[in-house]
Amino acid sequence: MRDATAARTGSSSKVRLGIVGLGSVFEPYAALIRDLRYSGRVEVVAACDIVAGRARRVRDFLHQDTAFSTDYADVTERDDVDAVLVLTAMPSHGEIAAAALAAGKHVLVEKPMSIHLDEAAELVAQARTSPGLLVCAPHVVLSPTYQALWKRVVDDGEIGTVLTARARYGWSGPTWGRWYYDTGGGPLFDLGVYNITSLTGLMGPVRRVTALAGTAIPEREVDGEVIEVSDFDNYQVLLDFGDAHFAVVTTGFTMHEYRSPAIELYGTGGVAQMLGDDWAPQGYEIVRADTAGWTTYAEADPAWPWTAGLRHLVDCVIDSERLLIRPEHAYHCLEVMVKARLAAVSGETQAVSSTFDPVPYDPTAIYVQRGGKVGHDYRIRRHRDD
Ligand SMILES: NC(=O)c1ccc[n+]([C@@H]2O[C@H](COP(=O)([O-])OP(=O)(O)OC[C@H]3O[C@@H](n4cnc5c(N)ncnc54)[C@H](O)[C@@H]3O)[C@@H](O)[C@H]2O)c1
Known part of the structure; x- marks a missing residue:
């Protein structure tokens, strides 16, 4: 096992990865791994799947x-x-992430970190004392x-206090992985x-839910x-942030397409909307109560x-x-x-009893494809459409 301090700080030049689960989501992670491997930041040394035939997906x-x-323990x-x-x-997720943390490894776990609250609480506690970092998807x-929106809405208060919000993400549902439809x-x-994750990052912890x-x-x-x-395949969720601040989340394997914003934030001084999906944003737009018309900000990095989160973990190590992704936020x-x-x-x-500290975002830590690490001013191309 590696020295606790060394594992958390920049003591290595390359992160050696073990991958557990070679199903559908492995393919997009593999694309990023190839990128990181090309730049000498990672190498893959071991892989696991309970289906032996999936070993060939490493080569593919x-x-x-x-x-x-x-057997994941072999990784x-x-x-x-x-x-x-x-x-x-x-x-x-919970069992494998716990075993990896216990073995002193850094862990990136797909969402959710566990399906059980008690197991997730253990993971958060373990991450606080473990030599390894715990990064929980989604990223x-x-x-x-998101960072630009957070800077304007939370840091600069450009639309005042957010009083009410709407968010949605759905599709018609996976045609693979039966477990998606089981409890x-x-x-x-x-x-x-x-x-x-997006809404709580912007509006703070939820106090009640229905x-x-x-x-x-x-x-x-x-x-x-x-x-x-x-299990359920169709949800409307209402979030209460306290002080009569609310949000609604619409989600389901019941939505074929949409042309609505991913996130709508209605504040005392204006409105902000994230376009696209929050995992694949297409920029954002803002209208302020004191100025006429919407301002649309193009997506700074369409290839994001x-x-x-994997690149971020590697940068941290x-x-x-x-x-910037905290286990306490994922637990909440x-x-x-x-x-x-x-x-x-x-x-x-x-x-809802848990809470989390506001995420200390650092825009300069955000990597933009081909552009290196750059600040917000550079990344946001502004054009008025009014
Ligand atoms: N598929 C996507 O587009 C996508 C996108 C984002 C996130 N995710 C997340 O990624 C995770 C996996 O989704 P998926 O679509 O790849 O599922 P999947 O069913 O296609 O793949 C899961 C893989 O894990 C393996 N597996 C299951 N239990 C295991 C165990 N105990 N040890 C080792 N291997 C085991 C299965 O054999 C399978 O190959 C989920 O949490 C999902 O929410 C998926």
Whole structure:
């Protein structure tokens, strides 16, 4: 096991990765890994999937061979692994992330960090004392558009106090991975988590939550088979931030397309909207009460990859960058989601007890494809459309 201080600071020139889970999401992570490998920042030394046949996906997507096992402990326990990527189906995230942290590794875990609150609380506690860093997806707060919006709305207070907000993310649902439709999967953990992470980053911790949820499409074709859907696939979630500040999150495997903003923020002095999806922003627009017309800010980095948390982890490990994705924030979002589901089942509004410190964003730490690390002024191309 590595020295505790060394693991958290920039003591290495290359991060040696172990990957657990070689399913659908491995492919986009592999694209970023190839990039990072090309620039000498990472190498992949081991991979795991419970399906042995998936070993070939390492060659398919990383164009290399690596040690492979069907037992994740063979990855988490290796001396030559510095960081473990947990890309498995949701129900196994907590257990694998805990094992990797316990072995002294840095961990990037796909969302949610666990499907159980008690297991997630353990992870947060473990991350505080572990030599390894814990980065929990989604990585939306790292996008240049989110950072710019955060700077204007939270730091500069350009639209005053945000009183009410709307967010949405949905699609028609995966045609692979049956677990997405079983308890422990579902669109809230898979999709709504992006909106809840964005909104809480902008508006602060949620104090109460309530929701309507149901199974709108009880049978689906998944991996070529017709399956019964055993969890909710359609949600409307209401968030109470206190002081009569509210937000609604619309999410489901029930939305084919949309042309609405991902995030709408209505403040005492104006309105701000993030365009696109919060994992793939297309810029943002702002209208202020004291000036006429909307100002639209083009997307600064259309190639921003939503897998960017991996680059951020590598920057933190090698260059001692400040960690901008905090386990406490991910835990809070998980509590909101777990309680939203409980509210939908019980019909009763649920209190949310966890909180998190405001994320200390540092725009200069944000990497823009081909542009290096640059500040907001450079990144935002302004054009008026009024
Ligand atoms: N697919 C996407 O586009 C996408 C995008 C963003 C995030 N995610 C997240 O990524 C995670 C994985 O999603 P996916 O779509 O790749 O799922 P998937 O079902 O395609 O892949 C999951 C893989 O994990 C393996 N696995 C399951 N349990 C394991 C265990 N205990 N040990 C080792 N391997 C195990 C499975 O065999 C499978 O190959 C989920 O948390 C999902 O929310 C997926």
